[in-house]
Amino acid sequence: MYRYDTLDQNLVDERARQFRGQVARRLSGELSEAEFRPLRLMNGLYLQLHAYMVRVAIPYGTLSADQMRALAYIARTWDRGYGHFTTRQNIQFNWPNLADVPDILDALAAVEMHAIQTSGNCIRNVTADAYAGVADDEVADPRVYAEIIRQWSSLHPEFSFLPRKFKVAVTGAPQDRAALRVHDIGLRLCRDSDGALGFEVMVGGGQGRTPMIGTTIRSFLPEADLLTYLEAILRVYNMLGRRDNLYKARIKILVHSLGAETFAAMVEDEWHQLEDTGPALPAHEIKRIRAFFLPPTYEDLEATVPEFEARRRQDTAFARWCQTNLARHRRSGYAIVDVSLKPEGGSPGDIMAEQMEAVADLAKRYSFGEIRVTHAQNLVLPHVKLAELSAVWEGLAAAGLETPNVGLVTDIIACPGLDFCNLANARSIPVAQRIIERFRNLDRQHDIGELRINISGCINACGHHHVGHIGILGVDRKGEEYYQITLGGSSDETASLGKVVGPSFSYDAITDAVEVIVTTYLAQRCQGERFLDTYRRVGAQPFKEDLYGIAQG
Amino acid sequence: MRLGDAHDVTKETEAEELIANTEADVAACRVVEPYAMTVEKAARGLKPVSQRERIRARGPTVPYGHHKPRA
Amino acid sequence: MVLLKGDQAAQDPWIRVADEDPVPDGASALLTYDRWRRDRDRLVLRNAPLGIILHSEQSPLPIADDLPRLGLVALEFPKFTDGRPYSHARLLRQRLGYRGEVRAVGNVLRDQLLFMRRCGFNAFELPDGADVGEWCSAFDEISVFYQPAANGPPSAMDLRWPAESPAETPVSVFGMRGY
Numbered sequence: 001m002y003r004y005d006t007l008d009q010n011l012v013d014e015r016a017r018q019f020r021g022q023v024a025r026r027l028s029g030e031l032s033e034a035e036f037r038p039l040r041l042m043n044g045l046y047l048q049l050h051a052y053m054v055r056v057a058i059p060y061g062t063l064s065a066d067q068m069r070a071l072a073y074i075a076r077t078w079d080r081g082y083g084h085f086t087t088r089q090n091i092q093f094n095w096p097n098l099a100d101v102p103d104i105l106d107a108l109a110a111v112e113m114h115a116i117q118t119s120g121n122c123i124r125n126v127t128a129d130a131y132a133g134v135a136d137d138e139v140a141d142p143r144v145y146a147e148i149i150r151q152w153s154s155l156h157p158e159f160s161f162l163p164r165k166f167k168v169a170v171t172g173a174p175q176d177r178a179a180l181r182v183h184d185i186g187l188r189l190c191r192d193s194d195g196a197l198g199f200e201v202m203v204g205g206g207q208g209r210t211p212m213i214g215t216t217i218r219s220f221l222p223e224a225d226l227l228t229y230l231e232a233i234l235r236v237y238n239m240l241g242r243r244d245n246l247y248k249a250r251i252k253i254l255v256h257s258l259g260a261e262t263f264a265a266m267v268e269d270e271w272h273q274l275e276d277t278g279p280a281l282p283a284h285e286i287k288r289i290r291a292f293f294l295p296p297t298y299e300d301l302e303a304t305v306p307e308f309e310a311r312r313r314q315d316t317a318f319a320r321w322c323q324t325n326l327a328r329h330r331r332s333g334y335a336i337v338d339v340s341l342k343p344e345g346g347s348p349g350d351i352m353a354e355q356m357e358a359v360a361d362l363a364k365r366y367s368f369g370e371i372r373v374t375h376a377q378n379l380v381l382p383h384v385k386l387a388e389l390s391a392v393w394e395g396l397a398a399a400g401l402e403t404p405n406v407g408l409v410t411d412i413i414a415c416p417g418l419d420f421c422n423l424a425n426a427r428s429i430p431v432a433q434r435i436i437e438r439f440r441n442l443d444r445q446h447d448i449g450e451l452r453i454n455i456s457g458c459i460n461a462c463g464h465h466h467v468g469h470i471g472i473l474g475v476d477r478k479g480e481e482y483y484q485i486t487l488g489g490s491s492d493e494t495a496s497l498g499k500v501v502g503p504s505f506s507y508d509a510i511t512d513a514v515e516v517i518v519t520t521y522l523a524q525r526c527q528g529e530r531f532l533d534t535y536r537r538v539g540a541q542p543f544k545e546d547l548y549g550i551a552q553g
Numbered sequence: 554m555r556l557g558d559a560h561d562v563t564k565e566t567e568a569e570e571l572i573a574n575t576e577a578d579v580a581a582c583r584v585v586e587p588y589a590m591t592v593e594k595a596a597r598g599l600k601p602v603s604q605r606e607r608i609r610a611r612g613p614t615v616p617y618g619h620h621k622p623r624a
Numbered sequence: 625m626v627l628l629k630g631d632q633a634a635q636d637p638w639i640r641v642a643d644e645d646p647v648p649d650g651a652s653a654l655l656t657y658d659r660w661r662r663d664r665d666r667l668v669l670r671n672a673p674l675g676i677i678l679h680s681e682q683s684p685l686p687i688a689d690d691l692p693r694l695g696l697v698a699l700e701f702p703k704f705t706d707g708r709p710y711s712h713a714r715l716l717r718q719r720l721g722y723r724g725e726v727r728a729v730g731n732v733l734r735d736q737l738l739f740m741r742r743c744g745f746n747a748f749e750l751p752d753g754a755d756v757g758e759w760c761s762a763f764d765e766i767s768v769f770y771q772p773a774a775n776g777p778p779s780a781m782d783l784r785w786p787a788e789s790p791a792e793t794p795v796s797v798f799g800m801r802g803y
Contacts, residue, residue, distance in 0.1 A: 014767060018765045152771060155770070156770075157710060157739040157743045157769075158707075158739075159710075160710075160739055161710065161739075239712075277719070280781070285785065
């Protein structure tokens with residue numbers, strides 16, 4: 001993991017001190033809410049439906065066990081004993097008092113964390129593949145470059161007042177677990193024909209009111225040019241992005257209106273002119289950062305472990321969990337463990353302080369002290385020995401974290417919705433809970449197979465409904481909550497946007513509608529097809545017929 | 554401050570007046586960004602018309618942390 | 625208006641000339657870009673300092689050739705959220721090599737001064753009654769900068785890799801908190 005040097009630490013400490021002064025000015029009445037708003041928004045502090053909310057950055061979703069313990073401490077001391085992991089690999093605390101926020105920032109700074117640029121029209125916390133460094137299909141570790149981007153983008157003097165927020169995602173693998181095509185910039189590490197490392201650069205993806213799939217504007221960018229190229233993209237956007245209409249201000253609108261080719265040509269032109277004055281990225285700096293992300297000292301282990309295999313044969317519950325919650329590790333004898341935060345009756349992404357501590361303890365004992373946050377609002381223990389999976393599973397079960405549903409129909413991504421959020425039109429969490437309850441039978445979940453349901457409480461799409469295999473969007477109809485369904489979305493390397501299937505459903509009808517869709521899929525599917533495969537083959541028509549009857553279909 | 558403590562008025566101008574009267578509380582940081590909401594008179598007092606205001610008044614409808622929602 | 629130059633209050637010798645008014649003789653005149661374009665042929669013959677004020681949607685690139693004649697380029701922030709002048713300031717300093725005064729005018733906020741200076745602004749129009757000393761303390765709140773800049777102290781990269789050090793060993797000391 002990256003560790004702060006004195007420079008990194010000074011910046012975060014100074015920033016926390018600066019915000020303490022700003023909060024004091026606000027509490028004394030010297031600053032009005034209107035004057036305070038831009039300042040708090042630069043420190044991840046929102047005013048929500050019931051209280052302030054602090055969004056803490058977890059750069060590229062990587063946490064140490066001690067950082068997780070600090071989050072638990074914050075949850076218990078200044079919040080209501082829990083936290084909420086988001087689709088952007090961040091964590092949110094929903095109930096802090098304004099006067100306590102400076103103490104929260106100090107507690108974060110003490111473990112090399114902060115809330116900088118988790119809100120506002122700036123370059124937001126950079127996200128990455130949650131399996132970075134351990135995935136068996138990886139070309140190179142994206143965390144190295146994500147950290148370089150984190151530093152370059154932190155308090156960037158030129159790009160802190162962009163037309164709109166700006167999100168960058170990085171992956172090092174061909175299989176896209178970071179939703180690159182729905183980010184303002186997506187970067188995929190790859191090698192050219194000489195074996196040199198670089199990036200495929202995608203621009204202009206995004207969700208919200210006008211969802212778009214990003215376009216590749218450069219198929220290979222040498223790694224040394226990463227920062228100057230990013231600077232060129234951001235400068236073109238900063239100068240030309242629309243500022244007259246909030247809903248047309250994202251870079252996707254600029255790329256779309258200019259045409260990707262024209263936009264790319266402008267970026268290339270700006271980039272060539274930036275050669276001398278742009279932010280250099282010398283090889284020795286990449287090497288310095290890479291040293292922080294070297295693999296831990298793995299043991300040489302056999303690929304099969306008899307005790308593990310035996311338990312899998314004998315213990316159905318353990319076998320079930322292994323089937324969905326493990327991923328292939330690049331090292332023989334190790335596994336990647338997904339920890340589901342989607343239990344029945346829970347809120348997607350929520351975790352209690354005691355559970356955070358349990359995960360921290362397990363990480364320390366069994367996973368080199370490392371934890372990841374996924375964009376599906378789950379956690380990951382990235383390096384667990386096969387021989388220790390039993391112990392990890394038992395430890396998770398003791399904390400109520402052994403839900404065996406990763407990637408299944410009940411592994412629902414949902415925003416906080418109207419229960420917490422000021423912007424929402426409808427609730428998301430109780431809809432997720434009802435669907436989870438409806439599909440609680442594990443045999444049935446396994447029969448249905450891989451299926452992503454994404455729920456957003458409003459058009460801002462924090463629940464990424466556009467890229468859910470089944471997307472659910474909350475809308476307001478004369479003060480009543482209604483839900484529109486989209487089908488066929490995907491955020492992986494075959495990214496696609498879901499299409500609206502028909503008229504929306506009431507709060508009480510939405511769970512039945514989801515069940516109809518699943519039943520239709522089961523009737524239509526061919527051998528080995530996932531929901532998305534079937535939908536792409538048969539189209540929306542059979543689903544429309546079953547949902548609305550043939551007459552309206 | 555609870556909904557039961559609320560003043561209800563029927564005219565837009567009266568609502569504006571109510572908001573204007575909060576100035577001192579805003580200046581003293583006792584209130585942030587006051588606004589008027591539409592309510593109807595129910596048997597047990599005032600009931601906000603929109604779901605958003607009902608949730609704002611009663612709290613989240615789902616459990617969170619150790620907290621369970623009011624029935 | 626209070627004028628801040630560097631980190632001190634200063635007298636403002638510049639007279640802002642409305643488009644329809646005559647340009648005063650012998651005084652430092654600050655003109656709009658439109659006025660400059662319209663009367664350029666006459667204005668270049670004038671024997672007193674000239675400055676141009678650019679609105680946030682006006683790039684400085686079209687006045688590149690005129691920069692040697694200009695004593696001041698003022699960049700206007702119509703709202704503090706309009707961040708285009710930051711890019712324009714960097715273009716002036718780093719691409720066009722302009723060495724004269726680059727002044728931030730319009731909706732200038734205390735908590736943005738540091739970003740502005742980093743982008744190459746060296747003068748700032750503060751609102752009436754602004755406490756210059758208090759505003760200047762904003763310059764000292766952050767001392768670490770990850771980005772190379774048009775102005776001010778060296779970046780983190782420069783500090784970690786000073787020119788004379790061998791490329792294998794970064795300079796900064798690790799201040800790890802033992803956890």
